[in-house]
Amino acid sequence: MMALFWCCVLLSFLVAASLANAELKLDCKPGHVTLVWMDSRSQADTSLFRLGSCFPTSFTSRDVFFSVEFNNCDFRRLVTGNELNYTNELIYPSYPGSHVLPFTLPVVCSYERPKDWYPLLYEPVFSTFGVEQLVFHIGIMNDDFSGPAESTSFHLGSLIPIMASVEQQTHQPLLVLLDECVAATTPDLQSGSDLYPIITNKGCLVDSKTSRSKFEPRQKSSEIRLSLQAFRFALEQEVYIHCSIVAWDPHGLDNTKKACHYVKDHGWELLDDHVSSGICACCDSTCKTRKTRSLSGNAGLVQQAVIGPLTITDLMS
Structure with missing residues (x-):
């Protein structure tokens, strides 16, 4: 306790x-x-x-x-x-x-804050066709992703380690994806709020086109790791990162269910299968949503998450 x-x-x-x-x-x-x-x-x-x-x-x-x-x-x-x-x-x-x-x-x-505290996104409130309930987690991690960060203050240009995961329990294997992520100065997104896009277009890490942000190699399908370069948006203010997390069929990747980041001098790259990076081509246009299949055929499970507050500071100020 x-x-x-x-x-x-x-x-x-x-x-x-x-x-x-x-x-x-x-x-x-x-x-x-x-x-x-x-x-x-x-x-x-x-x-x-x-x-x-x-x-x-x-x-x-x-x-x-x-x-x-x-x-x-x-x-x-x-x-x-x-x-x-x-x-x-x-x-x-x-x-x-x-x-x-x-x-x-x-x-x-x-x-x-307990040293072993891990931010629980929400209490499980649904089951998937009678299979075990799912519990999602998301949080800011330490540099090697081995535990929660001890500080939520980051210098401009440094990397912010973020990890999202799902407890699969006895469910069939699931792949965790970050569908959309934006930064804001409020814990609730409001009409007219200033936003900084991080992941858009169904899994495209758009921030990676102008920064060192990237998805890290997966350790297991039920978690996804993101190294986000600290940005100038809302410098010295409290920042909240709002994300949509998806639990999906590992064999069902397409242009609407993916994790893509931009590699300099190479282009868009798919985290889970470099050979299939062609499905990331729409990241420079529009990745159109199609009707979701089910994960058994089961529909992908989507949850909204908020990380924060965190603060980005400028060493020059």
């Missing part, structure tokens, strides 16, 4: 005079949190409080109590350096005519 690094961090601010006497108690425990809001003078309707998407565990006319797990209530998990942070918001929406204004208080529980 992860060691407790900070008992808790609770940031709050006054948004109405009635909050001046409020008392908040946050107790961060391994895997779950308890939170109590108390104010003997407040006219707030305590039944209206929410912690993220969760209703109070219990409440009286003057206090509200939550006891919830981090995998509920829309908690967000972020890794920054050696910290593993769970963040959410205590929300009071108020109601028309109330003397108590609506307010939101950030809630953060911070722990020391």
Whole structure:
């Protein structure tokens, strides 16, 4: 179980005079949190409080109590350096005519990141035609890909090791591919967001045309390794890398299911079979999507992932 690094961090601010006497108690425990809001003078309707998407565990006319797990209530998990942070918001929406204004208080529980921690992309929520459930992982690794990176800060021009994998369990062999990846300054992609394209066009590492970025040789089909050269986009800011990960039939590669990078003075090269690099030719135009077959015939399994935040620094600044 992860060691407790900070008992808790609770940031709050006054948004109405009635909050001046409020008392908040946050107790961060391994895997779950308890939170109590108390104010003997407040006219707030305590039944209206929410912690993220969760209703109070219990409440009286003057206090509200939550006891919830981090995998509920829309908690967000972020890794920054050696910290593993769970963040959410205590929300009071108020109601028309109330003397108590609506307010939101950030809630953060911070722990020391375990050295053997591996970023779990999502909890398994589906099975493949009754075969074992799949669990995907993705994260920033150390230089030899033997474990998670100890730092998420990278100098401009250095290589960022990224690995995605799937736990196959008793499933038939699967090939992991990165379908699309973009960098952004927010953990959620929003309309109008500034984006930096990394992988586009169904598996084309477009960043490799102007950098040292490349796919590393596979060690096994169920994982894929990417060395991404640190870029100027959002320099000195927090950066998030958004990817679509595909688990696919190893024998079903085509121009829509592939991993291609650009090799100087040679052209586009297919990671898994150099002889078949012709399927990468569309990387300079459009790799048209075709109807997916199934992986038994089974449809390829696609999951969305977010890595970050990470920071790219300029040694010259």
